[in-house]
Amino acid sequence: MKTHRLDKTDLSLLSILARDGRLSKSELARRVGLGATSCWERMQRLEQAGVIVGYRAEVSLRALGPAVTVFVTIELGEHRAENFDRFEREIARHDEITGCWALGGGFDYLMQVVTRDIESYQALMDTVLEQRAGVARYFSYIVTKSVKDAPPPFDLLSQS
Numbered sequence: 001m002k003t004h005r006l007d008k009t010d011l012s013l014l015s016i017l018a019r020d021g022r023l024s025k026s027e028l029a030r031r032v033g034l035g036a037t038s039c040w041e042r043m044q045r046l047e048q049a050g051v052i053v054g055y056r057a058e059v060s061l062r063a064l065g066p067a068v069t070v071f072v073t074i075e076l077g078e079h080r081a082e083n084f085d086r087f088e089r090e091i092a093r094h095d096e097i098t099g100c101w102a103l104g105g106g107f108d109y110l111m112q113v114v115t116r117d118i119e120s121y122q123a124l125m126d127t128v129l130e131q132r133a134g135v136a137r138y139f140s141y142i143v144t145k146s147v148k149d150a151p152p153p154f155d156l157l158s159q160s
Contacts, residue, residue: 004049009034011154013042014051018151021055067114069143070121074109077136084108090133096124118142 006014013032016023023031029039046052061067076083084102091100091111099112115121121140129135 004051006051006154008155010042010046010051013039014046014154015151017043017052017055018154061114066116068117068121070113070115071141071143072111072113072125073107073139073141074111074135075106075137076108076134078134079108083134087133087135090128090131094124094128096120 009032013028016028016031025040025043026036028043029036032039034042043052061069074087076087087109088100091097091109096113096115097111098114101110102108103110113121113124115124125138125140
């Protein structure tokens with residue numbers, strides 16, 4: 001993926017949008033210190049360049065009813081390309097799996113699962129195992145509370 005050189009204003013715009021994506025364009029422009037048109041043009045440029053890839057709402061799971069978040073480390077039994085492909089295809093089929101990352105190191109994958117309760121989590125894992133997705137072992141880590149959930153430090157990640 002191509003990296004983009006971002007100036008201080010771009011980084012400020014990204015940081016503000018990551019924390020509050022519902023700001024009006026005029027308020028965003030005010031906070032960044034630009035005119036509305038100039039701010040809008042920067043946003044469009046960042047979207048077209050693939051730096052901004054979408055907007056979404058943060059939803060309180062607690063407000064929807066009971067929910068449990070589980071992080072799961074996965075180790076596959078065999079490490080051939082077709083094994084990774086089969087596992088990734090199986091994971092893509094399940095909406096309860098809200099994130100999955102391939103890892104370098106001791107485990108092959110880290111998954112994030114959000115379900116109603118522990119029983120529905122276990123039913124999901126049983127289904128994944130029954131599909132012969134290549135899982136040799138997995139370890140479940142139940143989230144008891146969120147300690148920090150913040151956007152990345154864009155200014156520290158930038159090449160500027």
